Amino acid sequence: MMTQNNIYLEVYHKLLTHFGHQEWWPGESPFEVIVGAVLTQNTSWCNVSKAICNLKEAGLLNYDSFKMLSVDEIASYIRPSGYYNLKAKRLRNLLDMIEQLYFGDLDLFLSDSLGSGRNNLLSVKGVGPETADSILLYACQQPTFVIDTYTHRVFSRHQLVDEETDYDSMQDLFLSKLPEDVELFNEYHALIVRVAAKYCKKSKPLCSECPLQGVND
DNA sequence: CACCAGGCAAGTA
């Protein structure tokens, strides 16, 4: 393939060619995305999926039912996802924010008609930049780029960003180098998670099988 | 057995 006009688009096309379309977020509704975004904090999706299943089977994975649950009730359903007491509180905090700032209207939050969705999400105790951006991109369809440990690891290991780069600088970099496109941001983050999970594990510094091998040459 | 997984906040100096 011909070299693209910038390295960030080149990486994207290499990953897309290698892995194909990822069909993200793995959830059936915006509300499911919101819950999953909190549950997957520092946790494998496999465990999150079990917690999601518990909620789904109990018919609780919708805003109107979920918002009636106490912290202890939430915790009992999400145990497989780990940190269950902590995450139950975080979900409760998030639901309370929607109740207070968006009048309990989930659709209003999703459409972000108040225009300050990210700041409102970050004001919730337990919602940091990655969780906020995941919700904005995958539930609200807003054009933001999600940075996670995989993104940092993949790009620093291939010497495409400095090892010390922080969340906001890295996000600024992607947003400035890529066209503003929700579908592109969606697919790109999913592809990064995919390549990292397979070829860029924490304990395996190098991998000659990685489709990004030599991308920086 | 040790280590890791799609973070975040709170405590310490």
Next chain:
DNA sequence: TACTTGCATGGT
């Protein structure tokens, strides 16, 4: 400001 620690289940 710059580290360190707690949170917890389940897979490799």
